[in-house]
Amino acid sequence: MAITRRQFLKTAIGAGVALQVPGVLLHPFSARPATGPIREFRFSASRAKVNLGRGPDFVAWTYNGRVPGPEIRVKEGETIRVFLKNLLPQETTIHWHGLPIVNAMDGVPGVTQAAVPPGESFVYEFKARPAGTFLYHSHVEYQLDQGLYGPLIIEPAHDPGNFDREYTLMLEDWVMKDGGGVAATRRRSPMGRGMMGRRGFANKGGPLLEPVYDGFAVNGKLYPEIEPLMVKTGERIKLRLINPSSSTIYTLRLAGHALTITHVDGNPVKPLRTDVLRIGIGERYDVEFKADNPGYWLLSAMERGGGEGQLRIPVRYKGSQPTEPVPPVFRGPLRFASYADLRGKLPDESPSMGKVDRAFRQILSGGMHSPYWTINGRVYPNAERLVVKEGDRVRIKYWNRSMMPHPMHLHGHFFRLVNPAIPPDTWVLKDTVIVDSMQGMEIEFVADNRGKWFHHCHNLYHMVAGMANTVVYA
Ligand SMILES: [Cu+2]
Structure with missing residues (x-):
């Protein structure tokens, strides 16, 4: 039996990395040995010169x-193992957004792990499940806004889905002035300093003001430098839309086509046809469309008044003229998919029938007379702990008392x-x-994944300015 297992592991690990694998693979943080194929990735986090296709490096x-x-x-069902080497001048982590993985691998500094210091390494390892569209990103301060994010796609083990071609689209907000996205974001609120001592906020000088974004890129490129998504008449196209932006919510429409939503945040929904789709920070939508209207079209965001830096994705039929693509129109009688229209496709294994074990009320506030953003009036890390017991059915009731969406x-949970x-x-x-x-x-969620879990607004500037707390298992 030992020989069989060794041969299996040898093939499973695949090319690229030679590892000495003992009889049982036991990750230091996981209680169970890894089973099934292991997929390894080597990430070095470092500063690098980039160009979004327009503007300076x-x-x-x-x-x-x-x-x-x-x-x-x-x-x-495969196991993802990521070797992270930190070549940044700051400590860092990686969070696997949306995946209900083991707590110690969740990548939140001070909550699930000590951040990885400059020059050091860390190995993340977790089961890839369920299938769906996810993303990964740094969870340290403003690092996500400086470029530390990427797509994470888990393909179904069996049914691959019914489409001919797929594209993954990361919708990114950047600050173009002052030579790019990083330096220009360093504006602090003048109110921040005085409040620091009182609030005990870690970031010297208080939180940063939200920058004014003026470049909306897709997979690292601004229009018109984005490669058009090529389609052929008759094909069924799947788009995995991922929003890793730091503070932008997009309202999207594809000219000449309706979209059918098939998954939200990785989970299957009853197919919903829509003209317009709104995707919040941290959300993912899988959509499909039938390529039945030949031409050269744009998938665009409604906001920002159509300026230079607007989010635009060209969709081009093979054989169409590469002239000016046709933009979508947001007027008229349009279908606008809202949360209330969506129907989940996964049955609840233990429907609540109205029984809830624990309920929390969360008032979201801030931003008016303070640089801080709060939940129930508190600024992380001086925040509430929402204490749950394993097996609890938990309700969280939000009320947004502020002028911004959160x-x-x-x-750790869906x-x-x-x-x-x-x-x-x-x-x-x-x-x-x-x-x-x-x-x-x-x-509502079922407390089925023990640990201490971060719970926060995914607008990065609200999160770092305090809009966060933790869900803790008793
Ligand atoms: Cu927020």
Whole structure:
């Protein structure tokens, strides 16, 4: 038997990295030996010169010298192992956004691990499941806004889906002035300094002001330098839309076509046809469209008044003229997919029937007379702990008392969007939800993944300015 296992591991590990593998592979942080194929990736986090296709070169913070970082693409059930080498001048971590993995691998400094110091290494290892569209990013301060993010795609083990071609699109916000995205973001609130001592905030001088973004790139390129998505008439096209932006929510439409939403935050939904789609920070939407309207079209965002830096993705049929692509129009009677229209496809294994073990109310506030953003009036790390017990069915009821939308993200779990109008087992399963200004939102999750989990607004500038707390298992 030993020989069989050794042969198996030899093939499973694949080319590239030679490792001495003992009889049982036991990761220092995992209680169980890894099973199934292991997929290894080597990431070095370092500063590197990048160019978004327009504007000057600038120094971004990168994985392997590129923005976005390399795509991780594996099959469901495989084990992902990432060797991270930190060549940055600051400590860093990687968070695997949306994946309900073992707590110690979740990559939140001070919550699940000590951040990796400059010059040091760390090995992340976790099971790739479930299948779906995810992303990874640094969870240290403003590093995500400096370029430290990338796509993470888990393909289904069996049913690959019914499409002919797929594209992964990272929708990124950048600051173009002052030579790029990094230096220009270093504006601090004048209110920040005085409050530092009182609040005990770690960041010297208080949190940074949200920059004014003026470049919206896709996979590291600004229009018109983005390669058009080539399609052939008759094909079914799948787009994996991922929003790793630091503070931008996009409202999108593809000219000449309707989109069918098939997955949100990695989870399958009943196919929903729509003209317009809104994607919050940290959210993912898988959409499909039938290539049945030949021409040269744009998939664009509505916001920002159509300026130079607007988000635009050209979609070009083979054989069409490469002239000016046709932009979408956002007027008229359009279908606009909202959360309430979505129906989850995964049955709830133990539907609550109205029984909730624990409920928390979270008031989201800040931004008006303070540089800080708060949950129930508190600034992380001086924040609440939402204490749950394993097996609990937990409700979180948000109310957004501020003038900004807050895409709230819970680590380590999927939650359902509570919708009293439909049966609970069709409530859509997500990990990030936009709570709009002066609106409420309620989520429910089962406490089935022990640990201490970060829970926060995914607007990076709100998160670092305090809008975060933890869900802790008793
Ligand atoms: Cu926020």
